[in-house]
Amino acid sequence: MAGMQAPRGTRDILPTEVSYWQQIEGIARQILHQAAFQEIRTPLFEQTELFQRGIGEATDIVGKEMYTFTDRGGRSLTLRPEGTASVVRAYIEHGFQAQGGIQRLWYTGPMFRYERPQAGRYRQFHQLGVEVLGTHSPRADAEVIALGLDILKALGLGDVTLMLNSVGSREDRQRYRQALVDYLTPFRDELDPDSQTRLERNPLRILDSKDPKTQAIAQDAPQLLAYLAPASAEHFEQVQQYLTDLGITYTINPCLVRGLDYYTHTAFEFQQLDLNQEATVCGGGRYDHLVSELGGPETPAVGWAMGLERLILLLQAQQVAPEIHLDFYVVAKGDTAERQALKLAQQLRHLEFAVEQDLSGSAFGKQMKRADRSGAKLCLIIGETEATQQTVQVKALRTSEQTLISQAKLVHNRAQLQQWLNGAGLELP
Known part of the structure; x- marks a missing residue:
């Protein structure tokens, strides 16, 4: 293979x-x-x-x-x-x-x-x-x-x-076909090979040729519009x-x-x-x-x-890039924190938010670099302290503004989350 x-x-x-x-x-x-x-x-x-x-x-x-x-x-x-x-x-x-x-x-x-x-x-x-x-x-x-x-x-x-x-x-094209063949026949040897074949089978396709010399010949051909x-x-x-x-x-x-x-x-x-x-x-x-x-x-x-x-x-x-739609990037370190992060990510998805969970288990620094590259608007961070208190750090990745909120309160206030995602600031309700 x-x-x-x-x-x-x-x-x-x-x-x-x-x-x-x-x-x-x-x-x-x-x-x-x-x-x-x-x-x-x-x-x-x-x-x-x-x-x-x-x-x-x-x-x-x-x-x-x-x-x-x-x-x-x-x-x-x-x-x-x-x-x-x-x-x-x-x-x-x-x-x-x-x-x-x-x-x-x-x-x-x-x-x-x-x-x-x-x-x-x-x-x-x-x-x-x-x-x-x-x-x-x-x-x-x-x-x-x-x-x-x-x-x-x-x-x-x-x-x-x-x-x-x-x-x-069909009748228009049949009348035009003969006029086009009559015009092109004297140029047969100057046409590209495909157009020479089309002259007998499908002469209208010669008008669509991409060969420069054939295109130049076709420019002066009778126009189909005159035969409508x-x-x-x-x-x-x-x-x-x-x-x-x-x-x-x-x-x-x-x-x-x-x-x-x-x-x-x-x-x-x-x-x-x-x-x-x-x-x-x-x-x-x-x-x-x-x-x-x-x-x-x-x-x-x-x-x-x-x-x-x-x-x-x-x-x-034209550098027209598609929009990347990711609402949250979830970062966690430690067994309890990672279990809570998994549950939190699912709860947010059930609220119809787009969430990516970092599954690497690597150091916070590396996870935060991936969060910055992800295109997400907000990063949710759960470390040992947050896991013990069942809280989560919410960080706006574009402004670095950050706030602390309980995990339960986070997922029970969809309207507040939407305001934060819309850039209203991370003020607590």
Whole structure:
């Protein structure tokens, strides 16, 4: 077992970093709960056909990146490479459409793609996403965009840019496809190898290429917006108007097509310039035909997904640290003192305070240094004298103010403890 390491493209999320994850999930859960979204949890693996039909066989995800295996029953299964197809499968399987009305769902969890690992991109990665199913309204597009921005702002992420486009209906894209192929064909030999392949199978994806030379060629390509039917153009105009009403600024990017075949009409990304080419922290759009393509009734839908690893990199780069919430750090020395400290810590936890108990048994000096580093607001100290008298020293770690109080009185006056934690001073009641 010597030298065992996590598989390439995966990583351990260590305790020093978990607080970022907890903060993101906590903020998202609160904001989405306020918007009447319900959490859904789907399996880590699905039938391979779900992603082939849902994402599209011409995409890089299905063609190159999926972790697919055959189980002992001869079934082809795939670790989920994204969350939307699984949510839609669950929507159909459990008859959500029969309940009537609009379904607002959100999810978070690991996804899997076989791609080259780099900063913020792993083979096992994590997404947080939302899906609104059952409405054509452009208000739904604006609502999910606004909620995504709310989450990013609540996390303290600055300088976020909303990139917006419409990829139109299927019929719009079919008309545009030929115009794009006609434009790009003379440049075939100058395109990067992936784009040369896409020219036949999925030419719109060329607009999303990260190759600089291909990007330069695509800049002068016909724009899909010019090929939108009146109804598609009106939908896009209404989305823009709703965003303006909400005070949300955006930039229209005609080359924004997203990487999945199921998108229709609105497509968008939130980008953060600190990451240069790796700028997208949240992306999504409308997908009005995915439910029917997977065997359900015609059901319009819109949603987005955030990459958590990339988001955490940005927070760390901007030195946006998660709040450490620890109310008390308990220090004790001696058998009786340590027994009392254990009981005191539990009593305080039952009062819904966050408490860490020093279990080292080391000298007071070393324990107090750990208390200073812990981030706790108050330190509770029990030595031999305090143990005999059943008292406890309460020390404010930020001001060094200190007072002595009986252990019984400490745990029977929650209001007083909360005042002390709020920085009101350690005056005795």
